[in-house]
Amino acid sequence: MRRILAGSSMRIGWAVLFSVFLVQFYNPTGVAKADSLLQLSTINCTGASVRIALRSTDRLPEASGAARVERKGGTTEIDVKLESMKPASLFGGDYNTYVLWVVPPGGPAENLGxxxxxxxxxxxxxxxxxxxxxxxxxxxPHYLVRSPSAFVVLENEPNANGRTVGQELLEGVYNFTRSTLDDAKEAKGQVHSEVKQAFTAVRLARRAGAARLAGAEFARAQGALQETLALWQARKPRPEIAAQARETVRLAVTARRLAEEGALQGTRNETEGSGGGNGETEERTPRRMGRDWR
Known part of the structure; x- marks a missing residue:
């Protein structure tokens, strides 16, 4: 009897977790503001190994870190260690993980993992x-983002010998429930966010109109998400779940990109159709006006 109850409790536990994911998937929370510009000073890597201190922001004031950088041939190797971190998912909404970026002069920012x-x-x-x-x-929201969000938690210390670069941060795109983790608790043990990242990536694609503007790609992303969930519910080995979740993110990002491109093209077509910048319309207009004046 005890084993049956334990099994029932386990099934209930998985059901509760699944319902939490569904709430997150279909009910995003409060949004952010307009885009902002962050000013950074650059580090110039000349060859020797250099330690670069990373300072925290108000998003995660207790955090600290350092990066050791070394130029070897045509590549700069970067070894980053962070301390006093808290799970990104505690920001709520769409946030799930932390990403490292380098911002070269002239951009664009590069997602390094x-x-x-x-x-x-x-x-x-x-x-x-x-x-x-x-x-x-x-x-x-996930590991495959193309531009940094406004939720910067660490940045390199100002460098008197470096140049100042500006980096636009995405705001008004991702949802959140809190803007700082100042009073949040640290995690115990490893934090695995792969399944949440998959859910969020599909949700962002849906929000971008992928179901309508990139139907085939969005359907593939949804199918991959169902496979991810099936592996998770079956308690398959974590590497297998993580690999499928990352594939889901990849497919969802593709669907979202195609949807955004389709929406942009649709806006251009509407503008051109109304005479706003279409070369053919501009050529026809003088002839039509000429006939009217005659």
Whole structure:
């Protein structure tokens, strides 16, 4: 009898978790403001290994970190270690993970990968072809974002010998329930957000109109999400779940991009159809006006 009750409790537990995901998927919360511009000073990597301190922002004031950078040939190797971190999902809404960015002069910002928290610590070893750049760590919906959000949690300390670069941050795009984790608790053990990232990526694609503007791609993303959920509910090995979740994110990002491109093209067509900048319309207009005047 005890085993039956335990099994029932486990099924109820998975059902509760699933319902939480559904609430997150269909009921996004409050939104942010208009885009903003962040000013950063650059680091110039000349060859020798250099330690760069990272300072926290009001988003996560207790956080700290450092990056060791070294130029080798045409590549800059970057080894980042973070401390006193808290799960990005505590921001609520669309946020699930942290991403490392480098911002070279002239841009664009380069996504160098996501951090996996182990308690309050995280580390990432990566590289970039850039030799001069600023460094950012931001909270993001998923690992495959193309531009940094306004939820910057760490940035490199000002460098007197560096140049100032501006980086536009995405605002008004992602939902959140809190703007700072000042009073939030740290996690215990590893933080796995892959399934949440998959849900969020599909939700963002839906929000962008992918169901209408990129139907086939969106259907593939939804199918991949169902496969992710099936693996998760079956308690398959975590690497298998993570791989499927990351594939879901990739498909959802493609669907969202196509939807956004389709929406932009539709806006252009409407503008051109109304005479706003279409070359053919501009050529016809003088002839029509000429006939009217005659």
């Amino acid at each position: 996501e951090f996996t928290l182990d308690g309050s610590e995280a580390a990432l070893r990566t590289s970039t072809p850039a030799a001069e750049f600023g460094i950012l760590v931001t909270a993001e």
